[in-house]
Amino acid sequence: MPDQHSTASAVVNLDVPGPTISRHLYGHFAEHLGRCIYEGFWVGEESSIPHVDGIRSDVVEALRAIRIPNLRWPGGCFADEYHWKDGIGPREDRPQMVNTHWGDVVESNHFGTHEFMRLCELLGAEPYISANIGSGTVRETSEWVEYLTRGDQAPMSQLRSRHGRETPWNVTFFGIGNEPWGCGGQMTAEQYVAVARQHATYARNHGQNRLCRIAAGASDDDYAWTETLMKHLTKGLGDKRPADIFQAISFHFYTFSGTWADKGSATEFSGEEYWATITKAQQIREILAGHAAVMDAYDPHRTVGLALDEWGTWWNVEEGTNPGFLYQQNTMRDALVAAVHFDAFHAHAERLMLANIAQTVNVLQAMVLTDGHQMILTPTYHVFEMSVGHHDAQRLDVHWKRQPTTTPGEEPADPAVDALTVNASVKDGVLTITAANLDPDQANTVELELRGAHLGTVSARVLTGETVSTHNTAAEPQAVAPRRFEDIETLLYDRGTQLNLTLPPASFITLCADITAT
Ligand code: AHR
Numbered sequence: 253m254p255d256q257h258s259t260a261s262a263v264v265n266l267d268v269p270g271p272t273i274s275r276h277l278y279g280h281f282a283e284h285l286g287r288c289i290y291e292g293f294w295v296g297e298e299s300s301i302p303h304v305d306g307i308r309s310d311v312v313e314a315l316r317a318i319r320i321p322n323l324r325w326p327g328g329c330f331a332d333e334y335h336w337k338d339g340i341g342p343r344e345d346r347p348q349m350v351n352t353h354w355g356d357v358v359e360s361n362h363f364g365t366h367e368f369m370r371l372c373e374l375l376g377a378e379p380y381i382s383a384n385i386g387s388g389t390v391r392e393t394s395e396w397v398e399y400l401t402r403g404d405q406a407p408m409s410q411l412r413s414r415h416g417r418e419t420p421w422n423v424t425f426f427g428i429g430n431e432p433w434g435c436g437g438q439m440t441a442e443q444y445v446a447v448a449r450q451h452a453t454y455a456r457n458h459g460q461n462r463l464c465r466i467a468a469g470a471s472d473d474d475y476a477w478t479e480t481l482m483k484h485l486t487k488g489l490g491d492k493r494p495a496d497i498f499q500a501i502s503f504h505f506y507t508f509s510g511t512w513a514d515k516g517s518a519t520e521f522s523g524e525e526y527w528a529t530i531t532k533a534q535q536i537r538e539i540l541a542g543h544a545a546v547m548d549a550y551d552p553h554r555t556v557g558l559a560l561d562e563w564g565t566w567w568n569v570e571e572g573t574n575p576g577f578l579y580q581q582n583t584m585r586d587a588l589v590a591a592v593h594f595d596a597f598h599a600h601a602e603r604l605m606l607a608n609i610a611q612t613v614n615v616l617q618a619m620v621l622t623d624g625h626q627m628i629l630t631p632t633y634h635v636f637e638m639s640v641g642h643h644d645a646q647r648l649d650v651h652w653k654r655q656p657t658t659t660p661g662e663e664p665a666d667p668a669v670d671a672l673t674v675n676a677s678v679k680d681g682v683l684t685i686t687a688a689n690l691d692p693d694q695a696n697t698v699e700l701e702l703r704g705a706h707l708g709t710v711s712a713r714v715l716t717g718e719t720v721s722t723h724n725t726a727a728e729p730q731a732v733a734p735r736r737f738e739d740i741e742t743l744l745y746d747r748g749t750q751l752n753l754t755l756p757p758a759s760f761i762t763l764c765a766d767i768t769a770t
Pocket of ligand 1: 283327328329330430431562610611616
């Protein structure tokens, strides 16, 4: 352990559960971009890579272990140039198109609606479909929903049956466009509102299926965009209640250490760039609070959800790869960026309904990277896997014991507390605690007083690398992988247990234990 070492203390009341942390905060995103869909998920029915119906088995197996709750598809920017009818029927007859946003490559349309829904079935994930608002028609949106979810002899149901699927699918999450202020049509918020109202109106609920229509929202802290959507999409339809046409509003937030033009290297970075990254990632808490505050003003009873349907690190592409494919490596720094996001998501569990990291395979902050037959798990994957205990669990608030400030109004600054995130939740009598030490140079101890229940046997794992830039490769696939965590001191007292956890530099831990009331 390094010589330098600080201690922070916090209290968790195990008998005061808070709001549910929806599993959908741990959602994912798969776009027709680079090698995400083709090679990443889809290898085709003729491939020598083990697959089920053309879908890679190793990737499915890995993603099932992190209980991927929902998957957003087909974009991203790609969604607004995708015409869904080109992606159904016999593959050899499907028309090709040009993927103008991502590498200007020819798209075969071999992976379409049926392949995506099959992928969701294999993953046990709910589909989140993004409709084409930028270049598609209201009729296309309407018919896609009918094709997906209608069960009788309606024209689109019959078409679906002719293509081999008689029973309709369940689809809840349905996005109305993507980044309409940019690649999705270069619209103003007011223009988008007009278009989105039309598309959402004709995206019908068929039979028992109930859509959660998600309006395409702001970039980062563009609260004005959110306010326009709240004013005009969730109100103003006569006697309809606020959430009748839109059930959620999204926004996007990406993390990098440099600028959009030069975002920084995924694997080679200085200490200064490391902290610039963490500081940028930490903005998510304040930005979530900002969007939530605007929404509260229009919707105090929280009938409309907030959806962060794209987030994650975005680095300069790996040298030698197609710049339009957004392929990047993934280090322990990325894992900690994910931990910072989860901490903020839990804090906003009352309003935040869904979040999707970009993207699942071979693109941006991926869970898995593939190369032919090989597949490696990234450090970010492990943080998702180690957080599964929080899915649909009830949040337990962590109360930090900060040093008192001397100047009135001064923000409390406490280096040990500021370098740590600690999250706790309970589900079915099982306590899950995750914690991150963001400091890349020194260990930090957290003394966690757990009051109001007794703990059974504690089991814990830690994720860390030799340095914060350590990453997994085909030659060293386990360079960053969870290991048993033993640096726990347990002190029993009459009202509960104190756990003293010493986290190594740049690390993430998870622990679980049964709890029983005191
Ligand atoms: O995730 C990559 C791209 O980032 C998406 O296509 C777009 O929505 C965003 O700008």
